[in-house]
Amino acid sequence: MSPAAVVQTVTHSGLRGRGGAAFPTGAKWKTVLDTDADRKYVVCNADEGDSGTFADRLVMEGDPFALIEGMTIAAFAVSATKGYIYVRSEYPHAIAILEAAIQTARNAGYLGVDVLGSGKQFDLEVRKGAGAYICGEETALLESLEGNRGIVRARPPLPAVRGLFNQPTIVNNVLSFTSVPVILHRGAEFYRDFGMGRSRGTIAIQLAGNIKHGGLIEKAFGVTLREVLYEYGGGTASGRPIKAVQVGGPLGAYLPERHWDTPLDYEAFSAIGAVLGHGGIVVHDDSANLGRLARYAMEFCAVESCGKCTPCRIGSTRGVEVIDKIIGSNGGMQQIELLRDLCDTMVHGSLCAMGSMTPLPVLSALDHFPNDFRRNDAACDIEKRTL
Ligand SMILES: Cc1cc2nc3c(=O)[nH]c(=O)nc-3n(C[C@H](O)[C@H](O)[C@H](O)COP(=O)(O)O)c2cc1C
Ligand code: SF4
Structure with missing residues (x-):
């Protein structure tokens, strides 16, 4: 496939960024593809700072090659030569596993100066974040990667136009990158067949807080909050009634019962003044204040x-x-x-x-x-x- 065809496939799949803002991934990649520069970068946001979230960690620990593959496809699509995975320091196992996997990929010719004999260069490096929530915000993350204090940059310019070291940069969440191999393997239609409205594909739902069966479930967008809380979560761990549910991390709204029939869909959540964010759900029982x-x-x-x-x-x-x-x-x-x-x-x-x-x-x-x-x-x- 040509780089433009890869970008077109990702666009057609309907994939939206899983880090929180739900920006169309294909549109971001197209901006980087269309911006001329000597050097381009691919950066993976694995800071995973939201309360109750752990999907990025589980993917990095369980299937690091999916992330390496997704980032390599992104690099091919926009002609980037270098990639960074910015992982929070609280994830030592993920960091060790990623570093070993990158070395394995390099030894097998999947990374390096001549990726699989294609004449194209791409290599990856893991960088540790020092534990600031704001370093998950993409421009503060870029500052941190450059060795500076994590302070947010004003936009424009977008990172896709002037990002890391002032060069065009793709910044995507772990789950966005790891969705790409399946999109290219099974096709954009296969992927967009899951979901509802403009929320296509699957969402990694992380159940945490006062919940009987906490953990990670992957579902097509459209499942309701109530189904997730009771059919998968089994209600509270304390056995008391659920009082409020915070969806989307520490910046997400607290939802009372009358909103629990809302489907997990970016637009449906926006309509009730809430966000889906990175898919973290933190449950509180009636003893919460x-x-x-x-x-x-x-x-x-x-x-x-x-x-x-x-x-x-x-x-x-x-x-x-x-x-x-x-x-x-x-x-x-x-x-x-x-x-x-x-x-x-x-x-x-x-x-x-x-x-x-x-x-x-x-x-x-x-x-x-x-x-x-x-x-x-x-x-x-x-x-x-x-x-
Ligand atoms: C305060 C703040 C914290 C954020 N933390 C994260 C994070 O931990 N992980 C993440 O992927 N995105 C985080 N984001 C969103 C990123 O700024 C950015 O939208 C994302 O990395 C883009 O990738 P995506 O399009 O694949 O979601 C955060 C945003 C803000 C404002
Ligand atoms: S001070 Fe402004 S730029 Fe910094 S985290 Fe707060 S809102 Fe963002």
């Missing part, structure tokens, strides 16, 4: 913010304070309005999704579980911490 979880979301943002823009850097710290005041004043309306106003500023004024999505868990908790923002357990905890 959503006021405390909303406070945690703001605190997480304050700790993990890269600090580049004000709405996120300052807003998250002010957010923690305002939530404390809401709880302290028994759900005081004035402070709630202030929190909504602050979230509005974060949504519209933040440079990246870290700041603009933190309001999702916060506001969903406030909208669906307002009683948890009253002076109760959460307030007691805060008082204990202050003492």
Whole structure:
């Protein structure tokens, strides 16, 4: 196949990035293909920072050659010569397995200066991330790969045009790359035959938190949240009723029961003000306090913010304070309005999704579980911490 035909096949398959933003993979590859440069790069985002997620780790540990193959196909499609796999340092087994697999592939001629006698060069290197959530954001990841502090870059230019070392760069999640071999092997039609609407193929659902049968299941898009929670997860581990479910990592919304019949589909989730993200699902039973979880979301943002823009850097710290005041004043309306106003500023004024999505868990908790923002357990905890 020609490089353009490979890009066309990936485009036709309907594959969208599995790292969280669900951007069409083929469109990203086409931009890199169409951008002239002496050097191009392929970067795999294996930072996997979302709470309750482990699908990338399981694929890297269980089938590292699928990732090597997917990245090599990407390199062939855009004429890239070098690739990096950016893995979080908390994954030592994945790192060791990938390094051994890369050496095996190199020895067998699948990587190196003349890949399988094609005259094309491509090699891979594993790089360890140091544990910052923001280094999963693609531009902060590129900064980190270049040896700099992980700070988000303003866009444009897109990484596909000017990415690693200012060269056109494909950045994709592990699951996006590992979907590619099957797409080329079985054909775009085979792949797009799974799923619903614009969410084609399969989703790796990771069940975690207070759930009886935690783990990874792969299903075509379209299965409902309720089916996943009860038919696969078997309800909570504690045996108590499920109260709220956070889908899509720490920046995902908290969903009450009335939303559990929503199919796992990017657009259906967007319609209820939620995200699918990387497919992580964290379950909470009725002993959870959503006021405390909303406070945690703001605190997480304050700790993990890269600090580049004000709405996120300052807003998250002010957010923690305002939530404390809401709880302290028994759900005081004035402070709630202030929190909504602050979230509005974060949504519209933040440079990246870290700041603009933190309001999702916060506001969903406030909208669906307002009683948890009253002076109760959460307030007691805060008082204990202050003492
Ligand atoms: C704060 C933040 C953290 C992110 N963390 C990850 C991550 O751990 N893994 C990942 O693949 N994408 C993560 N992303 C999304 C990446 O920026 C980017 O969209 C992705 O690597 C592109 O690959 P894909 O199109 O295959 O999804 C994160 C984004 C943000 C804003
Ligand atoms: S939103 Fe937060 S993490 Fe993103 S660029 Fe601004 S300060 Fe950095």
